[in-house]
Amino acid sequence: MSDSYARWRASRLGRITDALEQELLFDLLGPIAGKNLLDVGCGDGAIASELARRGAVVTGLDPDPVAISAAWRRGAEGVQLRLAEGKAESLPVSDATFDAVLAVATLCFIPDAQRAIAEMVRALRPGGRLVIGELGRWSLWAAYRRFRAWFGHPTWRAARFRSETELRHLLEAGGVDVVETRGAIFYPPCGVAARLLAAVDSWLGRRTSLGAAFIALAAAKPAETPQAAMRQKEREIDTPPTVHHKDGAASTISFAESPLREVRRQKGLSFYERWILPPLLDLGMRQEQLEKYRRAAVAPARGRVLEMGIGSGLNFPFYGEQVEAVIGLDPSPRLLAMARRRAADASVRAEFIQGSVSAAKCSASSRPFTDIPKDGDWRWRVYCHR
Numbered sequence: 566m567s568d569s570y571a572r573w574r575a576s577r578l579g580r581i582t583d584a585l586e587q588e589l590l591f592d593l594l595g596p597i598a599g600k601n602l603l604d605v606g607c608g609d610g611a612i613a614s615e616l617a618r619r620g621a622v623v624t625g626l627d628p629d630p631v632a633i634s635a636a637w638r639r640g641a642e643g644v645q646l647r648l649a650e651g652k653a654e655s656l657p658v659s660d661a662t663f664d665a666v667l668a669v670a671t672l673c674f675i676p677d678a679q680r681a682i683a684e685m686v687r688a689l690r691p692g693g694r695l696v697i698g699e700l701g702r703w704s705l706w707a708a709y710r711r712f713r714a715w716f717g718h719p720t721w722r723a724a725r726f727r728s729e730t731e732l733r734h735l736l737e738a739g740g741v742d743v744v745e746t747r748g749a750i751f752y753p754p755c756g757v758a759a760r761l762l763a764a765v766d767s768w769l770g771r772r773t774s775l776g777a778a779f780i781a782l783a784a785a786k787p788a789e790t791p792q793a794a795m796r797q798k799e800r801e802i803d804t805p806p807t808v809h810h811k812d813g814a815a816s817t818i819s820f821a822e823s824p825l826r827e828v829r830r831q832k833g834l835s836f837y838e839r840w841i842l843p844p845l846l847d848l849g850m851r852q853e854q855l856e857k858y859r860r861a862a863v864a865p866a867r868g869r870v871l872e873m874g875i876g877s878g879l880n881f882p883f884y885g886e887q888v889e890a891v892i893g894l895d896p897s898p899r900l901l902a903m904a905r906r907r908a909a910d911a912s913v914r915a916e917f918i919q920g921s922v923s924a925a926k927c928s929a930s931s932r933p934f935t936d937i938p939k940d941g942d943w944r945w946r947v948y949c950h951r
């Protein structure tokens with residue numbers, strides 16, 4: 566396919582048409598200098614290299630090794646492309662990596678286009694832009710290709726052309742908001758017509774996509790709103806923490822009260838409880854005379870340790886190498902913040918759970934936490950769990 570594309574671009578019709586399509590695509594992409602872009606189905610890298618020339622950091626992806634080699638050779642033209650062999654339906658990239666994702670004349674060749682869109686949206690960072698360019702289903706150009714398919718043309722037999730509405734539905738079902746739709750190439754596939762009508766093509770494309778051979782849509786991935794981020798945080802807080810044992814077993818720490826409600830209860834704390842009490846507690850417990858008790862209490866700890874009422878984490882300096890990790894529970898976010906710093910200073914692996922000791926119980930889903938007494942001074946107890 567790369568060869569026939571190169572021949573097409575070298576023709577007068579191809580040159581004019583390609584320039585109009587690229588102008589439209591770059592318009593829809595907006596400013597790209599310095600941005601991280603993914604071109605899905607990059608073919609021989611013609612568009613990808615133009616994007617790179619305009620200052621974008623471009624990754625081109627295509628399943629066809631011949632196309633990838635052709636794109637690779639563009640390095641000789643002085644453009645730098647990152648190239649990968651792969652399919653749109655399972656992009657070999659991490660989530661939220663790209664500022665913009667582009668797919669031109671590619672979707673029509675993909676059997677599961679919805680899956681490909683889902684993958685492109687996954688690869689986009691929140692607020693990023695997805696631009697799709699396709700041959701319009703109701704255009705003369707598509708009709709001509711369909712005609713060639715009937716006579717056995719292998720490329721076009723596999724292609725499925727879509728209307729603007731179909732493309733819009735694909736994108737919306739993929740979870741992005743279509744922000745703009747434009748058409749281009751209103752002339753029939755003939756060099757003379759292209760030369761005569763090219764000047765009015767962009768003007769027409771801003772008004773309608775009816776009859777356009779090339780339809781392009783720009784969509785935005787919803788930005789992460791503070792409300793959405795808060796809802797996600799709440800979901801995380803409300804998931805009971807799980808402690809994994811060395812032998813593969815796991816116990817969940819469940820709360821009589823939902824941790825989320827616990828956090829909400831925290832919001833009702835008085836100014837004194839929130840701001841004055843935590844530093845006072847920390848100061849009160851930081852006495853040197855207490856250190857020998859801390860040492861004695863912490864010495865038997867080994868494996869994964871659950872410390873109830875961890876406070877400001879004053880026990881951390883006493884945990885030895887035999888301690889794999891400490892899970893600290895405390896109702897005060899401020900004390901937990903101090904504990905987090907102390908764990909880091911003492912290089913102890915730690916996880917923290919905000920919650921009250923009275924509300925927490927350790928479930929015996931597979932194995933219970935041992936030795937948890939019913940009474941006693943919680944702040945001083947360290948419970949070992951092997």
Ligand SMILES: C[S@@+](CC[C@H](N)C(=O)[O-])C[C@H]1O[C@@H](n2cnc3c(N)ncnc32)[C@H](O)[C@@H]1O
Nearest residue numbers: 606607608628629632652653669670671674675
């Ligand atoms: C018509 S070419 C377009 C190339 C380039 N986007 C351009 O406009 O110059 C279509 C490209 O889609 C690629 N392609 C086909 N199936 C694909 C898939 N499942 N995932 C990604 N790309 C695919 C083909 O290998 C081919 O290079």
